[in-house]
Each structure stands twice: as C-alpha cells, then as structure tokens.
C-alpha cells in the first residue's frame with residue numbers, strides 16, 4: 171500500500187482552504203462485459219491521453235456531438251480502482267483529516283461500474299485515514315460512521331434497526347441534516363468491514379437485465395472525523411477540527427427499454443431517473459452561476475448533498491462509462507454531466523470548533539501541571555528565573571480562563587435576553603436547569619457535543635466495554651465511575667437522555683458553541699437569532715447547535731430560517747411514530763394493568779413505582795405484537811407472581827451477606843439478559859442510576875429480571891426479530907454473491923427444478939431482495955418458498971411457515987435452514 175505524504179493531508183494537494191476551487195472530475199471506462207462481447211458490441215471510446223477521451227467512431231461519422239472530451243483525469247478499461255483513487259480522489263477524500271468537508275461521487279448509467287469503483291475508493295480512503303491517524307501523536311481523533319440510502323425518495327438508515335423513513339431537517343449552521351440518523355463510533359478496520367457488510371446487506375439491490383446486482387438506491391456513506399490536540403499547545407491551537415467525508419454511490423440512470431424492468435423495478439427506475447435529473451439540473455445551473463435559484467429542494471439527494479455541490483466542501487466525481495456502442499446515448503449524457511460538473515465551483519473551509527469547555531479544561535490541566543512543576547522546583551530550590559517564568563505562565567492562563575468565562579457569561583446573558591424577549595422558558599437552558607441526576611463530573615459535558623442529529627444509541631457491547639463479569643457493577647462503583655468507565659461518550663448519551671426526558675415538556679436550546687472560521691477571525695453569528703453583530707475585541711461566531719426539539723424555538727425566533735420537514739415524510743413518520751407510541755403505550759398499559767390485577771395494595775404501590783421508574787425498553791414492533799398476541803397469558807403469569815414473591819424475599823434476608831450473594835447472582839443474570847435482548851444503553855443507564863445496591867432495590871431488580879426473562883422468551887419466540895432478519899439478509903447477499911447466473915442455472919439443473927419454478931425463484935429472490943426486512947413480504951415469500959421446496963403444510967399460517975423456513979436449528983424435511991435459504995435464492 172502506498173503511504174501518505176504529509177502534503178496530501180495538510181494542504182489537500184495544493185488547494186488552499188477557503189479559496190474557490192473546481193470539482194475534480196474524472197472519467198472511468200469499464201471493459202466490455204460478457205453480454206456486450208457476446209452481442210459483438212464494439213468498443214467506441216478510447217482514452218488517448220491521461221486527460222482526454224475520444225469517441226473513435228465519431229471520426230467517420232458526422233455528429234453534432236464533440237468527439238473528444240477533456241477532464242482532470244480519464245481512465246481506460248485497463249486502469250485499476252487504486253489508480254482512480256490515488257490520482258485525485260485521494261486528495262479530496264483526505265481533506266477531511268484537515269477539517270475540510272469532502273465528497274466523492276460515482277455517477278453513470280446502470281452497470282457502468284459505480285459500485286465497483288466506489289467500494290474500492292471507500293476502502294482505500296478509510297484505510298489511509300486509519301493509517302494517518304495511527305501516526306499522529308499530537309492530535310486525538312474520533313471517527314464516526316453513518317450510512318443512508320435514498321430509495322424511492324425515502325431516506326433510510328442503513329445501520330438503523332427499523333425501516334422507518336428518516337426526516338430531513340434544515341439546520342442554519344450545518345445545512346440539511348438527517349434526523350435521528352445512527353452514528354457509530356468507528357474503532358478499527360474489522361469494525362469498518364462489519365459496518366460496510368451491514369450496509370451492503372441492507373441496501374436495496376435488485377436484478378435487471380443489465381445488471382444482476384443493480385443498486386436500486388443512492389447510497390451515502392459518511393465518515394465524520396473529529397480531532398483535537400492531545401496536549402496543550404496554546405490557546406489558538408486548542409481548537410478541534412471536525413469534517414465529514416461522504417462516499418456517494420449513486421443509483422444508475424436507466425432506460426426501461428434496456429433494463430426490461432417492470433413493476434417494482436420500473437417504479438424504482440422512475441425514482442432514480444427523476445432524482446438524477448434534478449442532480450443534473452443542479453449541476454448545470456451551478457456550472458453557470460451560483461447566484462440564481464438552484465433547485466436543491468427538488469429531490470432528497472440534492473438536498474442532502476447541497477454542501478458537496480457548490481458549498482463548503484471539496485468534491486470529486488468519478489463518471490463511469492460503458493464503452494459499448496449500444497450505450498452511446500447514455501454515455502454521451504454522462505459525459506455532458508461531467509462537462510458541466512467540471513465548471514462547478516465550491517469553497518471548502520476548514521471547520522474549526524473552539525469548544526469553550528474543552529479549552530478551559532485544557533487550560534486548567536496545564537495550569538495544574540505547571541503548578542506541580544513549580545512546586546518541585548521550589549522544593550529543589552532551583553533556578554529563580556525559571557520559577558518566575560512558570561509563575562507568569564500560570565498568571566497568563568488564569569487571565570485566559572477569566573476572559574473565557576467572561577465571554578461565556580456575556581454570550582449566555584445575550585441568549586437569555588433573547589429568550590426572555592421571545593417569551594421562552596429560560597429554565598430549560600442547560601446552565602439554568604438542574605436535572606436530578608446531574609453530577610459535577612458531568613457538568614463539563616452537558617453543553618458540549620452536537621445534539622442536532624439526536625442519533626439513537628448505537629454503541630456495540632465491545633465499544634461500551636461492559637464486562638459481563640464485572641464485580642464492581644451496580645452498587646460497587648459510583649454513578650460517575652460507571653459513566654466514565656462504560657460509556658464511550660457520556661455527554662452524548664446524557665444529552666440524549668435529557669433530551670428525551672425534556673422533549674415533551676417544551677423545546678430548549680442548549681448547545682452554545684463557538685465556531686471559528688479559518689482566518690482566526692470570529693464573528694458572532696447571531697443571524698439565526700435575528701439580532702445584530704456584537705462588538706468585541708475579536709468577534710466570535712456563536713451558533714446554536716440545537717436539538718431537534720429546539721426547532722420550534724428557532725422557527726419562532728427566526729422565520730427566515732425555516733425548519734421544514736418534508737411533508738410527505740412528516741406524514742409517514744408521524745404515522746410511524748403513532749404506531750410506535752401506541753404500541754409502546756399498549757405495552758406499558760399491559761404492564762400496569764397486569765400489576766394492578768395481581769398486586770395487593772401495598773404491593774401495588776411498589777409496582778406503580780416500578781412502572782414509573784423503570785423505562786420500558788422498546789423491542790421491535792413485531793416483538794411487541796408477539797408479546798401482546800401470543801404471549802399475553804404468559805406475561806401475566808410472570809408478572810402476577812412478582813410483588814408477593816419479592817416482598818417475601820426482602821423480608822427473608824437474614825444478613826447483608828446473603829443479600830450480597832443474591833444481588834451478585836441477579837446482577838450477572840441481568841447483564842446477560844440485557845445483552846441477549848439487545849436492551850438499549852439508555853435503559854441500562856437509567857436502571858443503573860436507580861439501583862443503589864440496597865436490599866430494598868431487590869424489588870426493582872426482581873421486576874427487571876422478570877421482564878427480561880419474559881422478553882428473552884419473546885425474542886426466542888419471534889423468528890422475525892430484527893437480528894435474525896439482518897443475519898438472513900446478510901447471508902442471502904453472501905449466497906447470491908457466491909453464484910454467477912451460470913452457476914445458478916447449474917444448481918437449478920442439479921436440483922431438477924423446471925423452468926417455471928426457476929422464474930418464480932428469481933422473482934422470489936427479487937422480492938426478498940427489495941424488502942429483506944419487510945414482514946409482509948417475508949410472509950408472502952414464505953408461502954412461495956413453502957410451495958417451492960415442498961414445505962407446504964396446509965394447517966400452518968404464513969407466519970409459521972415463514973418461521974419454519976428460516977428458524978435456525980429447524981430442519982424441515984431434509985433441508986437445513988441454510989439449504990432452504992440457498993434454494994430460496996435460486
């Protein structure tokens with residue numbers, strides 16, 4: 171692997187941040203594929219130099235189109251993805267390490283090689299990023315990974331646990347953001363591979379006559395790189411950098427006549443073409459001027475990529491082509507797009523975030539260090555002048571802390587004045603409120619971090635580093651120790667928690683960040699508050715990074731910054747939420763109802779307390795339905811025993827030792843069950859905060875245990891839980907990957923499957939491919955599967971058949987579930 175040069179990262183290969191720069195446009199021609207060769211299709215295009223591509227047949231034809239096109243780079247059939255990456259794309263992608271947002275796109279007709287190219291580029295770039303970070307001793311880096319797809323104009327979270335479309339929100343500072351997007355802290359290469367595999371499995375892919383594995387959606391993989399100095403290096407260099415790099419694999423434009431698509435494929439194709447058309451219009455308009463109206467809002471794709479197209483970003487586009495004569499028209503369209511893209515200008519800025527709290531903390535730490543040094547020196551009776559120097563350094567720092575505190579207070583007062591003028595409750599400001607569980611060590615985190623995206627909890631067990639056998643758990647360590655030990659980023663976690671608890675009461679603006687532009691010249695950015703610029707010795711850019719719940723406040727105060735959610739999405743989402751909250755409340759009422767019917771009045775009191783305090787985790791909807799419909803009786807039975815059984819247990823504790831033993835045993839069980847049932851971190855945290863290890867806590871512990879045991883049963887029972895679906899999706903993708911069309915036909919032959927059944931199987935595989943985690947489709951598929959592989963059992967419901975087809979360890983007839991799956995595919 172080629173190693174990175176400092177220049178590639180530090181200067182982005184010569185481009186100065188802030189200056190206007192053009193999009194880097196390259197063209198890649200793939201070799202003729204088997205089908206094209208079989209049809210004796212001719213190869214029309216030739217790369218005559220490293221920046222010019224020529225239409226060979228054009229020399230003999232009369233055409234209104236140009237025959238030669240020049241771009242930043244062109245790559246012929248024999249070129250490798252590594253070359254495409256190294257010569258230009260790399261410079262753009264690695265700019266993010268230096269605080270500059272960047273994007274790399276692949277654009278081209280279907281089957282031209284976009285996914286092929288982007289898969290390689292994404293891996294090379296992230297590998298280089300890891301490589302670079304490893305060599306840096308003076309800065310700490312945090313990498314966050316997220317991924318979405320835009321399928322039929324709906325934004326889906328590729329790492330999310332449900333299929334609900336995500337909303338797009340307008341943030342005055344960040345531009346368009348995807349609401350509630352899962353963001354995972356990336357740990358290492360293996361973790362990356364895992365995440366990419368999940369994205370691949372989750373993405374909508376389908377078979378068309380032009381591409382067996384055609385992407386049916388636009389995919390955007392986003393890596394956020396945050397860095398801050400590891401050591402104190404002066405007030406100016408204490409800034410943190412944050413930037414994102416997007417890897418965009420667009421779906422390919424296609425003609426229904428060529429792809430022979432119908433039904434679902436046709437609908438997908440229409441959406442793909444429509445959004446690519448908007449992208450084309452945006453690029454065309456931007457290539458002329460940035461001033462007129464640019465229809466970013468006409469598609470989700472252009473909304474999300476607005477910054478990358480003519481905004482604060484460095485961008486590279488790789489246009490992929492098929493050289494075949496059959497695709498001449500599409501190829502010319504792609505080249506036309508590339509010609510326009512060449513003219514688009516962006517102005518990439520370095521995104522410097524000066525975090526006030528981090529800075530003060532750093533200063534304090536440095537001061538302590540100096541004081542220690544000073545003390546040692548005085549003790550050793552060393553050089554007077556050195557001691558004086560250190561003393562003056564300490565004084566300087568104290569002054570800086572004072573200045574910063576003054577500035578902060580001024581900013582707060584200003585914000586409070588504005589809120590007062592707008593009649594908004596100020597007690598919700600983070601420095602005014604006092605949540606019950608807030609502690610001193612948390613205070614530093616409460617106003618830091620970005621909360622706008624309000625990502626849902628996504629930390630893996632490994633990431634959390636929660637040992638299953640930690641004897642210090644629960645009452646053995648303090649709350650703060652627990653947080654410090656087990657939560658990778660407590661500020662965010664707490665923020666999410668406090669957001670949730672606050673979200674119903676009212677909106678709040680809580681983040682106050684200083685954002686400094688690259689010239690070191692900071693301006694108070696009060697635009698979003700509709701107020702004038704503040705006079706300061708050096709002015710600062712105060713922007714309100716806010717939680718989604720804050721949107722109303724912003725809207726109220728600044729009508730010009732509309733926080734608009736796409737209406738169609740709102741409807742879909744709110745419907746989704748209704749369903750969700752309905753089933754949540756159903757579940758809660760089920761618990762309450764249950765405890766009410768079964769408890770004595772004393773017990774009832776305890777149970778109510780329990781119901782109020784212990785947050786009921788949200789398993790998947792399917793799971794809840796299963797709980798309600800199938801296991802209701804069992805659940806009642808479980809819960810019916812609880813209060814009395816617990817009370818007698820509490821009474822029977824003879825000694826502290828006995829309680830400790832029991833507690834230890836239950837603690838282990840709970841942690842195990844949390845993992846098995848995928849209980850969200852936030853629930854675990856709340857639960858932990860409630861439990862102090864007192865014998866009276868046994869009520870909570872017992873109830874938790876019972877609920878978890880019940881849930882675990884339900885999880886086992888519901889073969890359609892998310893985990894299984896995901897596993898299945900990934901497995902099926904892997905299986906399909908394994909076979910070419912020829913091998914697939916050979917398998918059909920081997921299994922003696924007639925032509926009609928083969929077609930059904932292909933249809934079925936498409937059906938499953940488009941909606942791998944859609945229960946309705948799965949049920950339908952299960953029926954077809956059952957018929958196809960001889961599993962039909964007339965007395966079974968589709969759901970049972972489905973479970974039968976997929977359930978691990980079941981081997982109906984002579985098929986293992988894996989066999990069944992492979993049959994399913996082919």
Ligand SMILES: Nc1ncnc2c1ncn2[C@@H]1O[C@H](COP(=O)(O)OP(=O)(O)OP(=O)(O)O)[C@@H](O)[C@H]1O
Pocket residue numbers: 199200201203247278279280281282283284285286287381383384385386420421422423490
């Ligand atoms: N440069 C290349 N060299 C060799 N094979 C290639 C190249 N580019 C693409 N291919 C092959 O061509 C086929 C189609 O490529 P790919 O799926 O990347 O196209 P795509 O543009 O992403 O299509 P779609 O828009 O339909 O998703 C794949 O089998 C891929 O392996």
